[in-house]
Amino acid sequence: MTRKRVSLHAAMILCLSFPALAQIDLSGSWASKNHEDALERGAGPNPDDFAGIPFNESGRAKALSYMQSQISMPERICAFYSQWHMMVGTFGIKIWNETDRLTGKTIAWVVGEWEDRAPMVIWMDGRPHPSKNAPHSQEGFTTGTWDGNVLTSYTTHMLTGYLRRNGAMTSDQATITIHFIKHGDLLTLAAQLDDPIYLTEPYYITRSYVPSPTLMNALAPSCIVGDEGVPVGSVPHFLPGKNSFLDEMTKLYGIPAEAELGGAETMYPAYRDKIKDKFAMPAKCSRNCGGPAGQ
């Protein structure tokens, strides 16, 4: 055995004995498994479904004033696609790393853009977030750190966006923390949305991905403002107390009207006691029922 071969063997043994420093490879095409919140991530939530959102009064009032036609306004057509769209949208994600060509170090992880969400560039090189007075953008500004084998990203400086695609909104003061957790072929994202303007508590959701069998290229460009036909000066909306969809969850699922309006208490198990006697289970599902023919 030559010294060269011995060294090679030794190096291989070392590699086997000591896993590489905690940073793991997240790159690839990841298909979303929309087995939970299927309606919300697919066709979109019911217009009055705010249950489980820790709204404050401002957040609720903002949501109840929303009319779907707002997305036809040139000023607002892009308003929905903050980085939170990654957590509540339909599609999978494409992830890759950007390296410094001189050092080989990863300076950023990128979650590619999709539909109208801008790419999320997660800076790993220790750069600070911009000043609180810096301009905000649809993309926002994101940094990341590795905790063991979990990548944690933190996004600030976003524009206003949606929390659910039914008018539940996030303000431009909202921040997002996402943990990227990989177990074998499973990638789970756990995300916390903090918003001092519209929420009383953090909003927390999770979702899972599996490797996509086909290449999933990021789709560009991100949202582009155009004239979608709403007359200039018109802002489709509901006035306070006039939202015409407020009984839809009751009609479809028997859910008490008060629960539809959200609030932090609707996130916790004890809330079931409060609505138990007001719940009336419908006889049969009548819309978006899923099953073998369609999830």
Add this chain to the structure above:
Amino acid sequence: MPPEERISMGYRFANIFGVLTAAMALPLVLQAQGGGRGGPPSAKAVAPIDLTGYWVSIVDEDWRFRMVTPTPGDYQGVPMTAASKKVADGWDPAKDEASGDLCKSYGAPAILRVPEHLHFSWQDDATMRLDTDAGTQTRLFHFGAWKAPTGPPTLQGDSLASWEITSAGRGGPAPNPDAPPQGKGSLKVVTSHLKAGYLRKNGVPYSENAELTEYYDMLKERNGDVMLVVTIVTTDPQYLREPFIISSHFKKQADNAGWKPTPCSARW
């Protein structure tokens, strides 16, 4: 250098390297496999995260399937087979009540979707215990070479547990006790030998052939909250077209506030 001397030197080099490698690798192996002076340390002793204590469900996903009884026929999101739909369409809670099967929606594949409080504790050094207040269920996670008892399948099945311990790796920093829990490792639980039950309370079935793989991850958030995220993968060749993959999350509580044991219900 003559060839024989080169070979001899190569072997000496290999021996030295081998000894060094083994010495350096030993702590990691001990940590991962449980070897050590006086016998292997227990699963409890090597736990990379501390799940013990009380947790509360945060229900902001699948709200209408979890916080109220889902509407009959509402199966959205579940990759059902045609056979599954046929069974689910025949859901009759009165029948379950009559047969005493009140807990069919509280089995291992569904229990972490129920709005509830969890209590983790160590039953012994190799067995973690998970109690729920909703449905008053108990799951036992067995580490090591545990052998499942024979007998009929059960609601919570037989669960084999293992730690997935994150290594800092060569040259990495020494373990920091103040590091967030997400840096330390995860609990993996594989459950089989399940009695048939419901994935959702409105009768979406899983069969006795179902198997469950779960990953428990603890995460510390910027506001100080400690969260538990459980990624749940259920496979069932009889009633699922593909693995049913969901993730549930819970917030750590300082105490047992809100702990309210309630019996199973077939209707609520």
